[in-house]
Amino acid sequence: MGRANDVVMARPGRGLGLRPQLSDEVAARIRELIMTGRVRPGEFLRLERLALDFGISVTPVREALQSLRSEGFVLLEPRRGFVVAPLGRQDVQDLFWAQAAIAAELAARAAARIAEPALRGLAGHQRALEDALAAGRPGAAEEHNHGFHREVNLAAGSPKLAWTLGSLARYVPRGRYGRLPDWPALAVRDHRLIMASLRAADAGEAGERMRAHIVRAGELMVAGMERQGWWREA
Incomplete structure (x- = not known):
């Protein structure tokens, strides 16, 4: 893709306010533009x-x-200025591989120490996620998906490891999963299995189920990006 043309972006409905972490919010917005394909590799x-x-x-x-x-x-x-970096299929697969490895370890640690209030919190997020999907509200479903995974990560009692996972997860902006056609069924099935493993305090099974869940989500993401034409052959 050529680099000669500047990016022409649609004006957001409202400006960003002045906040202490404004540059972080701006970075999140630009990251979302990149990962949703609204600006492409090679564009300034x-x-x-x-x-x-x-x-x-x-x-x-x-x-x-x-x-x-x-x-x-x-x-x-x-x-010349800032230009969007290349992002290949293998890059995305590697990101999800790394997320899967860390998320699996967090789930395994959570299984060994999770308390009943956290299990109730997980169940609440899962019920709300499934209700939102049934009502056709993918945005709300994604919020509860985030809450579900956050509950698992907090229960692990490993804040540095959870922070590392969060840094990797920034590559997939909120709202991305809800546009993937097979994601709802994946979230419902896999989350139920993960909850069962956590409730049984089976660390090995919880870790493997979380790993498989993230890997499958990555496969859906790559397939969705392929449908968008991210890696058209020359």
């Missing part, structure tokens, strides 16, 4: 245009792009 990200679109000054945009550069989302080309 112009500071002034992004600032105008977000309704903010250039400074937090520059800070956000520097942060995304350290994460590998963008590159800085001398005298």
Whole structure:
């Protein structure tokens, strides 16, 4: 894909307000633009245009792009500016492989120490997730999916490991899973199995079920990106 054309972005419905972590919010918005395919590898990200679109000054945009550069989302080309970095099929598969490995360890640790209140919290998120799917509200379903996994990760009692997992999960913005046609059935089936393993305090089974769940989610994500034409053969 050529790099000559600047990114032309739709103006959001409202600007971003002034907040202490504004550059983090801007980075999240740009990360979402990249991972949803609204800006593609090889496209330049112009500071002034992004600032105008977000309704903010250039400074937090520059800070956000520097942060995304350290994460590998963008590159800085001398005298030309920031450009969206390549993101190959293997890159996405590797991200989910790493997530699966860490999430499996967290689930195994959670199984050894999870308490009844956390199990009730998991069940509540799962009921709400299934209700949201039945009502055709994928956004709400994703929020409860996030809550389900957060409950497992907190129960593990390993905050540094959970933080590492969260850093990897940023590559998949909220709202992405809900657009995958096979994700609802996956979430319902796998979450029920994971809950059963946690309730039985079976660390090995909980870890393996979580690993398989994340791997399958990654396969759905790659298939969805392929349908979007991310890796069209030249």
